[in-house]
Amino acid sequence: MKKVPYRNQFSKILGLPLILFLLFANSLIAQDAPVEAVSEEAVAGGGDAVNGKALFNQNCAACHALNRKMTGPALENVESRLSEDEGLDKQWLYDWIKNSPALIKSGDAYANKIYAEYNQAAMTAFPTLSDGDIDDILAYTAAAPAAAPAAVGGTEVAAGESGSATGVSNEIILGALVLVFSLLVIMLLLVNKTLQRIAQANGIVVEKENAEKRTPIWKAFAQNQFLVLVTAILLLLGSAYYAYGWMMQVGVDQGYAPIQPIHYSHKIHAGDNKIECKYCHSSARVSKTSGIPSLNVCMNCHKSVYEYTGNPEGPSQEDLENGYTNEFYTGEIKKLYKAVGWDEENQKYTGESQPVEWVRVHNLPDFAYFNHSQHVSVAGVECQTCHGPVEEMEIMYQYSPLTMGWCIDCHRETNVKVEGNEYYEKIHAELSKKYGVENLTAAQLGGLECGKCHY
Missing domain, CATH: 1.10.287 (Helix Hairpins)
Structure with a gap:
């Protein structure tokens, strides 16, 4: 060989x-290699900055920021600034924080100056805060800027570790x-x-096997009349099935999720912050429509919430892939300010507003009547029954098909709450006596009559 x-x-x-x-x-x-964490604890003037941060977020953050003017003045280094510029000691801060109205009435010059500068709106009194608590808050206002880079760095490391644990x-x-x-x-x-x-x-010759000549498949199929007939019938039935399915989907927009001019996350507002649906859609209680919330409703909170800081754990990998970062949400808040004409620097409206062209998500045909108040206030139906888990939706989409069959099934299966309602209790008693009805449904109250929804 x-x-x-x-x-x-x-x-x-x-x-x-x-x-x-x-x-x-x-x-x-x-x-x-792991980097040593920078401790956030800082002591200034005998206070604990870590405890002061928690107290600040709990009591002060709604009206104050560290480095910018909001409903109240910026509080970065407030103790040293008042001492150097106004000659005020820490006792003045104790008196102001615990009972600012009393300090204003006493005729204190600087207290009245602040009162006049901020539209004569006295700061909320905090008599429950001790001197030690105030020392901790002041320590945080003095130490927070130095701790900021460490926090940012920590976020970047956490985001960077999302690739793999090694x-x-x-x-x-x-x-x-x-x-x-x-x-x-x-x-x-x-x-x-x-x-x-x-x-x-080794002298081995590899030869390819010669395939015998055979009749092409298409030609053999065409010569078999039975197969041609069966195939034609199947194609006609399949075409009819798909044509019927396509026509039944006309006007059904389940899953429709348009992009809005200002991104609004139901996941953050209704989910993370637990804001009730009817706080924004207040007309759902008393009106046929749920209504589009006015931008003034948004500004009730966003006068003070001017940036999005996110969850303490940082954004998820899915949010990062979709571009939902803290900077993205903060940019959407700036769009809101531009639309309502809000001047962040001077904390007032400029009067130069712009309309926001929201894109409608849910849209019933004109010949179908639906009343939100009848379902929300009278029947007590939860918003999620029709709109799905909105508290988990980053982008709002149509959850239910909203077809006539879907509504009829709901009327047949939903039991009416008769407790405390004399009208329904009387009807239930009559139906129970005559037909033995145990549970009163919307269908038994006329919920299947054509004129109820098509007038």
């Missing part, structure tokens, strides 16, 4: 890239997998080539 020389081409091709990959991955892991990013892992599969393909090609050489060296 003729000897075939062995050429270890695979080891030459595979070895060097693997060594380079291992060295590169090791360097990445070494660079991604410090190697998903891109590196994907690249390594592509490299391994590529080397496997090369290996198979080399093995095939080597086997062909061995066969040739």
Whole structure:
């Protein structure tokens, strides 16, 4: 047998890239060593800045920010600023925070100056705060700017770790997998080539099997009249089925999720912040329509909430992939300010407003009558029954089909709450006496009559 020389081409091709990959991955892991966390605790003037931050967020953040004017003045380094500029000591701050109206009535010059500057709106009194609590808040206002870079850095590290727990990013892992599969393909090609050489060296001739001539499938099918007839019937039935399904979907917009001119996250407002649906859609209680909330309703909160800070854990990987960062949400708040004509710097309206062209999500046909107040106030139907889990929706979409069949099924299955309603109790008693009705449904009260919804 003729000897075939062995050429270890695979080891030459595979070895060097693997060594380079291992060295590169090791360097990445070494660079991604854990960084020591910076402590947020700072002591200024005998106060605890960490406790002061919690007290500030609980009592002060609704009207004050550290570095900008809001409903009240900025509080960064407020103790040192008042001491240097106005000659006021810490006792003045104690008196002002615990009972500002009393300090104003006493005739204090600076207290009345602040009172006049902020539209004669006295600050809420906090008599329950002790001197130690106020010291902690003042310590936080003095130490917070120095702690800010550490917090930002921590967020960046947390976001960076989302790729993998070992410090190697998903891109590196994907690249390594592509490299391994590529080397496997090369290996198979080399093995095939080597086997062909061995066969040739031993005088083995590899011949391709000659396929017999056969009748083409399409020609054989066309010659069989029974198969042609059955296929034609199946195609007609299938076409009719899909045509009927397509026509039944005309006007059904389930899943419709338009992009709005100002992004509004129901997930943040109704989910994270637990804002009741009827706070914004107040007309759902007393009107046929739920109504589009006025931008003034938004400004009830966003006069003070001028930026989005997100969850303490930071944005999720899904939010980052969709671009829902803190900066994105803060930019949408700026769009709101532009629409209502709100001057952030001077905390007042300019009068230069712009209309917002909201895109309607839910839209019933004109010939169908639906009354929100009848369902929300009288029947006590929850908003999620028709609109789905809005507290989980980042972008609002039509959850239910809102078809006639869907409404009829709801009327047949929903029991009417008769407790405390003499009108329904009387009807229930009569139906129970005559027909033995145990549970009174909307259908039994005329909920299936055509004139109820089509007038």
